[in-house]
Amino acid sequence: MKLLFLMSIFYSSMLFAQDYSKIRITSNYALWTRPYFTYDYTSGSLPKDTEAEILNYEKKSQGYGVEVRITTDPNKGKTGWIYYHTEPDRRKFEFVDDQGKNYSNISGKTSEFMNHFKTQEDNLSLRKKKIAFLKPNNDDITDIDKVLENIKNGVYLIDTNKDDGGPFIPVIRTVQNSDGTKSLETFFIPRSYSKLIEFAEKINQSLYLDFNQICKLGEQGSSETNQDPKSNSRFTEGCEILEKEASKWDDNKLKVCLDNLRTKVGGKSKPLNRKSIFQKMFALEPEEQEFIGSVLTLYGESRSSSDEESLIVLQTFQNRKNDARKTCKNANLLDVTLQAWQFSMWNNSDPNWKKAISLKEEEKSPPIEISEGYQLKRMAKLYKKFKSNDFHVAPSDVKKIESISHYRTRAMDNRPSSVPSWGTARDSTATIRVNKMNIGSLNKNSQVDHYFFEDVAWKFKYHSYRPKKSGEGRCY
């Protein structure tokens, strides 16, 4: 009986031992921006003894990528990826559990190693579902609805400066210390887009009510101020920011705008109606059309590509718009991205347009990096980056990128008959250096997904669903 008891203790301690929440760097190491561990993606160095919390795992061919948020100086708050190798000699960090116990003796046998990390992935997934894990002893912050209510009432504050768009949102609150003094504390809530949209709607509603109450109370209130504030804007709710200069766009507001636009064009309808969605997109405000057209097309075409490559995909949209405007003066980014058959993701039989538009798909996914919500936010941020010209192209490549009219996936090479006549690899642009990374055909690395082509002859036409405008008959 005693033996059984001891065994159960031992067994449960083994289970517990497998649940790591942190890492500690054991010899100087690098941090990567993405789970591609090449020089191009390094974003800095991590000195020995740096500690970080674990955000995610990704299986790699010879180990596991671990996404972390640094919790110690000098890189505190920074997020990125590090690599844990199957070969023990090549490991640069150890795992640490909640009690501070470290683990560096994980088996180097591939099958045991992979099983071990599969368990870690499962544990992390469970942890993400339990907000209680983040602050187990405080009822106020164990319920996401309560937290959002407190944010709405101004008791807590979302820390937008520290928000990196990852799976958790940093929230600040005031806490009373044991000595009676007060201090600020940051805690994290899971990034649930469905909750946030619901929350944004509540805030808008409360602002609307406050505004109306103020107007009613005001003795000198003019008829103008009594108007529905929503009617003052030509934009879809949340999209007013698009009127500002791109560099001033707030990333979170941009995502709220995108979700409201997706809802407006039918992203919640079931089944999704492609014709109706296209028609509704063409009915949006011009800035909204460009935003939704670019971001959703980028998502469908390039979400698994690097930021650098995605920026050149965006450049291709822009070049097409410039070309189109030579004959059709009102053509915009939505017109060129939706032009029939040009960008494959919008083809009727392609699943990507549904993924891009459907909010239901997004809600089904967990708030992690592979989810629709996370990737759409990333695409929206890239659109902002592109619009505010926040990327660097090698001076000798500037003219080249402005001439790119076409691209296609490298995967088409697997079946030569599926390569378009204008798209043989040898005719593609060899060097396109964006932020020091070459995404041209000279880079044979599998991390580059597309070939880009300059000056392919093509003809723009408006989509048949776009309402006709006078003076542009030849463009339909």
Added chain:
Amino acid sequence: MLLKYTTITLSFLLSLSLYAATWNIVKKDKSYSLESAKESFELVHNGEPKIVKIEEKDGLKIIDYYSGDYGTSQKVSITRRIVITDKMQKVADDILFTKVGKEKIDSKWDFDLKNKTIKVYDPDLDITKTYPY
């Protein structure tokens, strides 16, 4: 007799070559046009277009042309049709058929000779366009 048949044959061949030479695709800068001695019509294309077939019907010139390969991850080959009246007016330029992989999607073309209209139904877009002539 031999001379007569030779003359007829030569005339026939000459008329055929003249007919074939009536329409050509000409590249200008980055665009392609369908050109005759009298008129020029810009073509919808992606890459280099090619004439596939020319026929006449009720005084209309019907020219089918390969518009090009489209797509970024799936190749789609499109053949379009342009219709020109005897007064050299372009009345229609629309998809004839689309090949997506092995699947062929035919647009439905109806020539209403009585009411002088052409209706084109595009099954991909579920839309019918009517072109009067």
